[in-house]
Amino acid sequence: MVADKPVFQEKRCNNFSFPTWPQYDEAEEKILMEVLHSGVWWKTPGEQVYAFEREFAQFIGVDYAIGVTNGTAALEVAVSALGIRPGDEVIVPDFTFVATASAVLSVGAMPIFVDVNPDTYCINAEEIQKAVTSRTKAVIVVHLGGHPVDLDAILDLCRSHHLYLIEDCSHAHGSEWRGKKVGGFGDFGTFSFQQGKLLTAGEGGAIVTNNADLELKARSIHDCGRLPDQWFYSHFNYGSNYRMTEWQGAILRKQLERLPDQGRIRNRNAAYLDRELEKIKGITPQWSDPNCTHNGHYAYIFHYDSEKFSSLPLTQFVMKLEEAGIPIQASYPPLHELDLFQNGIYRSRITTDQDYQFLMEKDYPHTVKGARETIWFPQNVLLAEEYILDQMVHVMRETLNKEVCA
Numbered sequence: 352m353v354a355d356k357p358v359f360q361e362k363r364c365n366n367f368s369f370p371t372w373p374q375y376d377e378a379e380e381k382i383l384m385e386v387l388h389s390g391v392w393w394k395t396p397g398e399q400v401y402a403f404e405r406e407f408a409q410f411i412g413v414d415y416a417i418g419v420t421n422g423t424a425a426l427e428v429a430v431s432a433l434g435i436r437p438g439d440e441v442i443v444p445d446f447t448f449v450a451t452a453s454a455v456l457s458v459g460a461m462p463i464f465v466d467v468n469p470d471t472y473c474i475n476a477e478e479i480q481k482a483v484t485s486r487t488k489a490v491i492v493v494h495l496g497g498h499p500v501d502l503d504a505i506l507d508l509c510r511s512h513h514l515y516l517i518e519d520c521s522h523a524h525g526s527e528w529r530g531k532k533v534g535g536f537g538d539f540g541t542f543s544f545q546q547g548k549l550l551t552a553g554e555g556g557a558i559v560t561n562n563a564d565l566e567l568k569a570r571s572i573h574d575c576g577r578l579p580d581q582w583f584y585s586h587f588n589y590g591s592n593y594r595m596t597e598w599q600g601a602i603l604r605k606q607l608e609r610l611p612d613q614g615r616i617r618n619r620n621a622a623y624l625d626r627e628l629e630k631i632k633g634i635t636p637q638w639s640d641p642n643c644t645h646n647g648h649y650a651y652i653f654h655y656d657s658e659k660f661s662s663l664p665l666t667q668f669v670m671k672l673e674e675a676g677i678p679i680q681a682s683y684p685p686l687h688e689l690d691l692f693q694n695g696i697y698r699s700r701i702t703t704d705q706d707y708q709f710l711m712e713k714d715y716p717h718t719v720k721g722a723r724e725t726i727w728f729p730q731n732v733l734l735a736e737e738y739i740l741d742q743m744v745h746v747m748r749e750t751l752n753k754e755v756c757a
């Protein structure tokens with residue numbers, strides 16, 4: 352049954368009410384019912400995924416988009432379409448979700464971790480430069496929290512070393528560098544549409560590119576190695592089934608219509624939080640590069656100076672914010688600390704006898720700082736009314752004053 356009014360509930364937590372996520376109304380309900388009644392629930396003869404692919408490509412400003420099952424699959428298909436294989440190395444940030452690195456292992460290549468910038472927490476171009484070897488084939492960057500990496504420096508570096516660039520844009524739907532949307536700078540851009548993401552179908556992903564050859568390869572790999580306009584049971588490449596469903600395509604089309612307005616609200620509120628939190632000594636919001644002309648803001652990230660607040664360790668401050676009803680999103684642990692890498696299981700995916708133990712023992716000071724000393728507000732916090740943000744800042748100040756000055 353179709354509900355008779357929009358469903359933008361407010362979630363009330365103590366004194367705070369934050370918009371719920373995901374947001375939807377009759378538009379999503381109507382299009383899902385259309386898919387239901389059409390009887391076409393998969394992509395192959397359907398319309399919704401193809402329409403979403405065209406609309407998303409147009410939104411990002413690229414020639415091609417391919418809808419896939421999730422953001423991990425998007426990375427796996429991209430890495431595979433670039434021909435990355437056992438013996439190759441791919442440089443990735445140490446500070447990211449595991450999929451950025453596990454996608455590299457999925458083709459038997461080795462992810463090489465490098466440290467991030469101390470202020471944006473995005474991969475550091477000089478560290479990439481130092482990590483390039485004769486085996487390096489590609490770099491995967493992550494626009495962390497929605498803030499673009501330094502695309503000028505990284506594109507230069509990739510060109511001069513003949514490396515492929517994949518932009519993992521799972522946090523950065525609509526983020527811009529010098530007025531151009533991220534995703535279209537590299538050979539591939541990949542997106543996640545998982546539940547908490549800025550554009551969501553619960554699960555889902557997309558690959559974008561401007562390169563027709565790469566598009567054809569990725570499209571084939573995501574569809575069991577088929578090629579367009581060929582017999583259904585002919586398979587030309589090694590691929591798998593990474594196809595998005597019509598349900599996902601349909602709901603994403605409606606979510607995409609909401610994204611620009613939501614993005615403007617998040618940006619306005621993030622700027623407000625920046626101004627207010629910068630006044631608190633010991634709290635430093637993620638730095639915004641002037642070339643970042645729009646930050647999608649998958650999260651609002653700030654550094655908490657544990658030395659300055661030595662009587663209130665970060666974990667206790669977080670607990671107090673949560674008790675007050677302010678939602679907090681966990682930061683990532685450094686990749687090199689994950690069991691997958693520490694216990695050596697990753698070796699079962701690579702054929703080279705090259706010893707990569709040094710990666711697990713290397714220092715990644717800025718990633719460690721990001722992992723242990725930053726606090727992340729999830730993106731729906733940035734959709735709240737300004738007076739709610741005002742109250743949040745007030746609670747933060749009160750908590751810090753009470754504990755630190757006690």
Ligand SMILES: Cc1ncc(COP(=O)(O)O)c(C=O)c1O
Binds near residue numbers: 519542555
């Ligand atoms: C940076 C990053 N890369 C990749 C992924 C993987 O996306 P998914 O969860 O849709 O597979 C995520 C999602 O959590 C992510 O945050």
